[in-house]
Amino acid sequence: MQDAYGKLVERLGEVYDLGAAAGLLSWDQRTKMPAAGARARADQLATLTRLAYERFTADEIGELLEELKPYEASLDYDSDEASLVRVARRDYEKARRVPLELRAETARAAALAEPVWREARLASDFDSFLPHLERAIELKREYVACFEPYDDPYDPLLDDYEPEMKTAEVRRVFADLKAGLVPLVAAIAERSDAAEVPQLVGPFPLEAQQEVELTLLRAFGFTDEEWRLDETAHPFASKGGPQDIRLTTRHVPDSLTSLFACMHEFGHGLYEHQVDRGLYRTPLQRGASLGVHESQSRMWENMVGRSLAFWRGFYPTLQAAFPDALAGLDVDGFYRAVNRVEPSLVRIHADEVTYNLHIILRFELEQELIGGRLPAHELPAAWDARVEQYLGIEVPDVADGCLQDVHWSSGSFGYFPTYALGNVVAGQLWERIRADLPDLEQAIERGEFAPLREWLREHVHRHGRKFLPRELVERVVGAAIDPQPLLGYLRAKFGAIYGL
């Protein structure tokens, strides 16, 4: 039995290495690669991905997993060994259900669709993208059919990002979230003439931005020995290994978006950095799900990085870095400026409150598209109507409407809800952290982040992918996924800012 387990670990280690190599190649592609290297890089990634898939879905893996059933049953559910076999079996069974041809065709369709989407958005021309969208939906339906029976055709899509989370559950969570957010947004809108919120206009010279970002990241826990920060077009976090964490950001001279992107990506990076080293080279050596991952990035970006306590401590450093832009603005004004709430068209620029409404409308539209209740050609009208309904604003241009996100061009249906689930989970964790660490605000103001890091390591990060998102939340906060803590946090924070 030990022998079969050893063999499984060896095989999975190989698959892990191939995945890590592919991850590094992707990081390089998005940060360092000369543009003309794209074709060869696509070949390399295709080969690594195919080899990893072939080796992971080999009959031998299935036989080992079968042989290991009694071993798994003899162990604690929480043990590394039982978790490894359990998660590997789940991944294996999912991977074996989808024919290689469908995977290849989906990848091919995505590669064709992405440049068309890019052009279509620039030209505000939905019709040119429509056939690709229809094809993406068709392929996703074929994918969904591989997983029959299911409660909801959206379930298998969601499951790829949030293991074993059901559409019905997300609908329930988002219904409560929406019910809380819509009146909050309306109340803030009513006050926004009265409440004075300064606007940040810069200048924020790039070198000073880079310097202040590294100062901040080092305070958070970034070290040159184990981390990097690089420039990219669309910020992300990546890892070359458990002790090789790579953040990326994008600088613009008239705003501090890069600073907040650094905090956000730090949250992702820290999660990967703090997974138990004993899980190295196994499928458990990463975050539990995209939603749980996003809970970490949003926590560092918003709950820490947009808090008054943090800026009370860090604002003098920022002010010194940008005297021209910030000399006349005090910390309270700055705090209000980086917490301005305003319904807007584009998700990635949305504030902490309205952001979730952007997600909810995408989640609803995705279900209708996949379920066949909304024909793809009616998407722009449906989109615009929902933006009006949830955010109270009109969409003047499809480029800032349903063409704004890359996700659907690559067939990533089921991905969007993880963003709002991340906020919801962050709200639940934050409530628990504040109860466990009564000194948290003062520590943050003093620039001490070790207590928060250590709490997250102990309760969330070290487990890696051992537990399902639902299990993890249940373990940490003793409850199901629930938007009320997030709503309470938002009401308290923005109630104070806007005098509600």
Place this chain on the structure above:
Amino acid sequence: MQDAYGKLVERLGEVYDLGAAAGLLSWDQRTKMPAAGARARADQLATLTRLAYERFTADEIGELLEELKPYEASLDYDSDEASLVRVARRDYEKARRVPLELRAETARAAALAEPVWREARLASDFDSFLPHLERAIELKREYVACFEPYDDPYDPLLDDYEPEMKTAEVRRVFADLKAGLVPLVAAIAERSDAAEVPQLVGPFPLEAQQEVELTLLRAFGFTDEEWRLDETAHPFASKGGPQDIRLTTRHVPDSLTSLFACMHEFGHGLYEHQVDRGLYRTPLQRGASLGVHESQSRMWENMVGRSLAFWRGFYPTLQAAFPDALAGLDVDGFYRAVNRVEPSLVRIHADEVTYNLHIILRFELEQELIGGRLPAHELPAAWDARVEQYLGIEVPDVADGCLQDVHWSSGSFGYFPTYALGNVVAGQLWERIRADLPDLEQAIERGEFAPLREWLREHVHRHGRKFLPRELVERVVGAAIDPQPLLGYLRAKFGAIYGL
């Protein structure tokens, strides 16, 4: 037959991609990776290397090669298809002769030896390195035994870097080279009191170095679309793909070594960049051998980059970049300064003339070590005696003696001769280029490098690895490998500088 050929190409393409991915991971390790990423990187590289080896040495490849024999025989020797089958068969037969355990043990021994060598060199302590050197030699003898019968036990080692070149041939070439160099070095030494050669002492501020290097590389043919330049500890060139060429260099503030390193690595990079694109994803899509590669790097570094014509054109740019260091030095003085000849202890700092003597003594000692005529513990004494004999100087410290190079710690016996073979081949090519391009010097002075690049593409680069080094030289210059053109070039150049 077409079917078998297609299958072979597909399999080799996969092996190529794995190699390219490993190459990118190595580049990253030496330029970008946070130090703590080393362990995971070693795992990733081991997995990629092992998979590439397993897939390349699979029985299926042998069967395809066997099946393709009549197809190969029906084609022109020079055709891409015949060359692919021929070179793949050669690689396959070599790879199959060496047991995987011996490869693994050699890699393990090298990984253990390298840090010991590093320490030993710092401490000038040969004895601590001796057991590792003895083990490396022992393993190399086991490796050699896999290739019996051979004319010379050194042949199989040389063959890994210079396909089908024989030790006897290199001995002959190096004997003639030495016979020409030793009196040239002595004659220069006699004149060096009389001939005034300025010394460059800087300052050469790093930012100005970087800027002037990019100006120079762009004139040579570097573009941001297809090339990169990064900082590293030991400069090298690498490729992420045929249109993704990566040079590296190392800056020091008091010397221009980095500028010449850039020219050197450009020569390597240009070779890879100009291999025929039709050979992409095959084992032919790289340089013919290490020696031929070195002929390209040394040509750009020395024959172009240390020529009077080049500096007549480029010196004003350099002078403007380093006014403090160079304002008082005219172009003739600078040309003499970067062509100073002086016997010295350390190979990597050696000038164009004495460099080859450093190589010849290593080549001789390697043969004696592998052949068992020189016991490893006697190496320091043998080394010092030969340095005295060839260069006329005493070795005061083993750190600058037989411990100076990393090669033997990694078991790279047979590698050194490729450096001097590169110089020899560069001499032959250069003679032919000057005959074919009578305007070459003037073009170089005007900063026009396209004629040289195109000549190299047409006659050398585009063939990739289709021909053996010997075949390639024979095709281009119509002669065997011969040191007389190099000696003629050195006598003319340094005769003028030193007034011989």
